[in-house]
Amino acid sequence: MFEVVILSIAFLFGIAARLLSLPPLVGFLAAGFTLNAFGPSIGLPSDAGPLLEHLAHLGVLLLLFTIGLKLNIRSLAEPVVLGSAVIHLLLTSLLFTAGLVIFLSLALDTAILLAIALSFSSTVLAAKVLESKRELRALHGRIAIGILIIQDLVALAVLSVYGGHSPSPWALAVFLLPLARPLLYWLMNAAQHDELLVLLGAVLAIAVGGMGFEAVGLSSEVGALVMGLLLAKHPRAQELSKALWGLKEVLLISFFLQIGMAGLPDKQALLFAGVMAILLPLKGVLFFALLIAFRIRARNAFLGGLSLTAYSEFGLIVAASILQEWVVPLAITVALSFVIAAPLNRIAHRLFDRWENTLLRCERQSRHPDEQPVELGSATMLVLGMGRTGYAAYDFFNNKGLSTVGIDSDPNKVDGQRHVFYGDIEDVGFWHQLNIANINAVTLATPELESKLIATRELRKAGFKGHIIAGIHFQDEAAPLQSAGVDQTYLLMTGAGIGIAEKTWESLQGSPR
Structure with missing residues (x-):
């Protein structure tokens, strides 16, 4: 009964968001906070519950799997991707750490962890925004996704170091996975189309990538991404991605509901989220400046930076494992950043057209090789x-x-x-x-x-x-x-x-x- 009610409420809030010209995910977030606040009064639990959390996790795994299907791994080693990701992470972590120590008097180790969590950008929001506009494989989309993957790998490293656990010796077997590519290709050809193709994608993302990587002490999210990467060059990779689209979208509703149902904030949490929302544009501006420095043209730097502006759901994962007392403030911060960033990304092209003359003055004379003129x-x-x-x-x-x-x-x-x-x-x-x-x-x-x-x-x-x-x-x-x-x-x-x-x-x- 609980699942029926929350899905119905999510649908109503999603429709309301659409009527207000907002992405449905903003409505799903609002539905989660509403259920958290008023659920107990109508006999519903205030938290997400194990089933909703499990469905949310499956949605994220399928999302990362489909990203892997569309990603060229060589793009991660490009100077613009690696350089922008590392420099942005270092600068924002330093600035946030200084601010948290000075203004909130936090202990240095706590401030560092919280600053790192705030430095990440949202993989879920950026991927959904870029995918909805068919821009995942455009230059700014490839750069943004590459930066997000590097950030996610850093987040997983932080969890491993501060969580007190390390991969098992069997984790080295992951390096043998490319040898399994012929088998995976054979399975793709054998599955052909329709329901078997959907089932194959779910098994590879959730069972092999998710559960398999967890069994050897690695991240299930990385596992799902790796499985997608192994199939990225198959001729029917895009067909598999499209086949999983509906299932992934339904499961991701649970993810956004879960964020909203993480807890009700107090005044301090709301004040913290408000201040972080005011600082939110700095993330995008810094990304824009870094991409310009790496010879990306103003338009792609603007679109890429804007897609990376929202705070990351991986910050919640870090907090849940290491900084439990910061889960609710970070949940409000992430949700508020979604509310701000999602509508802006929807009109990103129009915003650039409006500010084009100003932004073009920032461009460097030399250009990235992918942006050379077409004859x-x-x-x-x-x-x-x-x-x-x-x-x-x-x-x-x-x-x-x-x-x-x-x-x-x-x-x-x-x-x-x-x-x-x-x-x-x-x-x-x-x-x-x-x-x-x-x-x-x-x-x-x-x-x-x-x-x-x-x-x-x-x-x-x-x-x-x-x-x-x-x-x-x-x-x-x-x-x-x-x-x-x-x-x-x-x-x-x-x-x-x-x-x-x-x-x-x-x-x-x-x-x-």
């Missing part, structure tokens, strides 16, 4: 978004003898055989440096409506007079795209049906009567 050469057809739809359009134009070029924000889709280049079409600066003089027509095959709108506006602003055709998933996307300057929209599922019908008609015409 379209003599191409006359441009395809934006190189998923299945984009590649199908590219091949069609190419087979018709048209000079075609494709652009995608995922560097893994760069193709030397086809003329496919890396570029973030949501980046206004990208369009300022793109020569489209020879382009006659543009096909918009990106999955997100916002990216299509940005690309269309920038093309028309640059004086493009050719045809712009956009593939859409829902009919209500047609009107805003046409208002932005799209000449024609094409409902993708309808197009698939027409294609099947055409093939059927051709076969009938060629068959004997």
Whole structure:
């Protein structure tokens, strides 16, 4: 009965948040605090309970597993990722430690641990924000996730050192896991599609990664991430990620409810959370400055820094294990940072457009290798978004003898055989440096409506007079795209049906009567 009530309340608060133009997770947090405050008066427990905590843990494991499926491990060793993560952690830990010792008179060891917990950024919020905008594999998304993973590894190291436990000798077997990749690939191929694929992902994330790593004294979160990384290069890794999407989202509701139900704050806890909320922008500003220092352009530095602004749920894990008296103040701090950061991340592109002139002055003259200008050469057809739809359009134009070029924000889709280049079409600066003089027509095959709108506006602003055709998933996307300057929209599922019908008609015409 308890689970039925809390899920119903979470749904109502999630709907309320959506109506207020806030992410549903803000509503889930509010639902958790409401249940904590008023649950006992209606016969409900005030804490999350073992079942909700277990479901929350499973949701986090699946989230980290799906992140691993989309991550290139080599990106963690990039100077911008490693350097920004380490420098930010050291500077913020130093500043927070000094403040906690001076203003709260905390013991030095307690202040250091609490400062480290506050230095981390939220993996759950950043991953959800970037995933919802399809930006996990954009440059700023890859940098942000890499920084978060390094922070999480530091958090796990802190827990190991101060928790008084260490991995067992069997933990060394983890280094042999890459040898199991052929077996994992075989399992992926054998599972094929649908429910077996979902079950395989759950088993690898929860049983092998989570439980297996815990059995040898390692973090279950790291285990789930590692299992995802082992499968990241499989051709159907993205299909597995999409198959787990719904299950992961439902389980993560428990995580946000659990944060809200961690406890009711007193005046000191509220004051602490308020002060930390005031200091919250400093995290984002420091990340922005560091990314700029590593030659990242202002737009990607801004989007990456903003996604890393919220305080981390890993701070709660550290507090629960080492600083139990700080669990409630940190829970309020993390929740408040979510309430502030989530809406800002939702309008991140609009915020950058508003402050673009000011932020561009911070850029360095030299650029990161991933942000070099794209040369379209003599191409006359441009395809934006190189998923299945984009590649199908590219091949069609190419087979018709048209000079075609494709652009995608995922560097893994760069193709030397086809003329496919890396570029973030949501980046206004990208369009300022793109020569489209020879382009006659543009096909918009990106999955997100916002990216299509940005690309269309920038093309028309640059004086493009050719045809712009956009593939859409829902009919209500047609009107805003046409208002932005799209000449024609094409409902993708309808197009698939027409294609099947055409093939059927051709076969009938060629068959004997």
